[in-house]
Amino acid sequence: MEPDEAINVLGRPLSPCSMDPVTGFFRDGHCNTCRADQGSHTVCAVMTAEFLAYSKYVGNDLSTPRPEFQFAGLNPGDQWCLCAARFLQAADEGCAPRVNLQATHRRALDIVPLHVLEAHGV
Numbered sequence: 001m002e003p004d005e006a007i008n009v010l011g012r013p014l015s016p017c018s019m020d021p022v023t024g025f026f027r028d029g030h031c032n033t034c035r036a037d038q039g040s041h042t043v044c045a046v047m048t049a050e051f052l053a054y055s056k057y058v059g060n061d062l063s064t065p066r067p068e069f070q071f072a073g074l075n076p077g078d079q080w081c082l083c084a085a086r087f088l089q090a091a092d093e094g095c096a097p098r099v100n101l102q103a104t105h106r107r108a109l110d111i112v113p114l115h116v117l118e119a120h121g122v
Helices: 049-057 084-093 106-110 114-119
Strands: 041-046 079-083
Touching (some): 041 106, 084 106, 084 114
């Protein structure tokens, strides 16, 4: 799998999202993506307690450690490459996390309008 060109939503080179915890579809610390990334893990989101509770409520528990997957669980303040559709759903529900625009891949724009991302930018 070859990643798409690493360009952010601002048209610049994609910045890292997080190495601790390590994130991304490729687990390279960036919100890189490719055709195989069906979830479009392209939004570099800054976790909040509210968003983590929401995500758990809708069936994607990001806060509980899962050692069998080498996943320590996320905490408020952690950055994570979030699925673009999940981000948009949370934005529509009024509980979207903040977004690191420099680390959000431009492919997120296939799902989330730029003005929505910018409204949640850090």
